[in-house]
Amino acid sequence: MPDAPMKSPGEKPRPFSVVIVGGGRIGSALAILLRQVPEFDVVIVDPTEPARVNARNLNLRLVDIDPGNASKLDSLLARSDAVVAALPSSATPPVAAAARRSGVHYLDLSDDTPGLEAVRREAASAPACFVPQCGVSPGLISPLVLDLLSRGVMQAEVNVRIGTLPRHSTNRFGYGLTWDVDALLREYLQPSTALIDRKVTSLPPLSEQEQLRLDDSLYEVFVSGNISLSLCTRLEGCVDSLVSRTIRYPGHLDYMKFLLDDLKLRHRVDLLRNLFLNALPEIDDDRLLIFITAVGMRNGRRIEHRFARHVVPATIGAVSLSAMRRTAASHVAAILDLIREGRLGGPGLIAQEDIPIDALRANRFLSWFFDGIATASAAHSSMETAS
Incomplete structure (x- = not known):
């Protein structure tokens, strides 16, 4: 993960930079949630026309590159802190590989498919947190x-x-x-x-x-x-x-x-x-x-x-x-927030069972769910x- 730049006394810390790969239902909802607070800087990666239209209508930042292009994705992640694969489970392994290469935190919304095993293999040698199977x-x-x-x-x-x-x-x-x-x-x-x-x-x-x-x-x-x-x-x-x-x-x-x-x-x-x-x-x-x-x-x-x-x-x-969309995106946002605060373990794989429910219950993005x-x-x- 990139080192934080030196700050002058009283200078605000730079925002936690998140790349969301996939501008569909959950990806766009997550971007909407994160932009409500100043601690996060968010960009969506999606080359499809529906994603471009959706981003334009919702005033979301979108980078029009193919996430399958490893060099371009690596270049983007080199300036980021975390990446979220808001994609079908089968499409998550290349994003996980890019996260490992770039040393950034990785999250996805996968289920028990062969793609999940590939993500876990990437997590074994990752220098940052890998948290698959987020969402509801x-x-x-x-x-x-x-x-x-x-x-x-x-x-x-x-x-x-x-x-x-x-x-x-x-x-x-x-x-x-x-x-x-x-x-x-x-x-x-x-x-x-x-x-x-x-x-x-x-x-x-x-x-x-x-x-x-x-x-x-x-x-x-x-x-x-x-x-x-x-x-x-x-x-x-x-x-x-x-x-x-x-x-x-x-x-x-x-x-x-x-x-x-x-x-x-x-x-x-x-x-x-x-x-x-x-x-x-x-x-x-x-x-x-x-x-x-x-x-x-x-x-x-x-x-x-x-x-x-x-x-x-x-x-x-x-x-x-x-x-x-709100519930799934709120769960992802809460985990990103906990990572930003240094409250989750790592590096490597973090199972959903390892995330304390009290931390989720108290987090600003998910407290509404428990209220x-x-x-x-x-x-x-x-x-x-x-x-």
């Missing part, structure tokens, strides 16, 4: 789960239920695009990492359908991948079970199984992807639902700890940000869940 899930989910488990229950059964939905459903599918379509398809098609009987295993996607009632509204939930392998490995042998489920409006799963099984589209993912892109609207007026429970025994009684959050869009700096949220303990759950 896996990101925030890991410290939230660990926080519930720290409250002292034995033989714990942990259930993570999370979903981003249109606030007003306008189609039979009850859904719209709020994030990366390829990551969405992986959740529907790939096995979900879980803990069963204290051992790491995988569960079939779209299995174990249940009904869930939250705030007098009824939803359906089913298995999908929102838990990272690193969290499951950390908790193996310590908790009885850890399962992730997606929240959707009732009827969504039946339509999904019709597409995958009746129309055989699980064998033609290219067609399914095009169908989603062409038929589903992009959603900004969304809601993010998170409901995590840890049920176990304490002093001979069955105890439940829970975390529940319902996020809706908000206006930041005169720009409306969807619930998913007014209490974790309830009860011998019996007052939140109805029925099979």
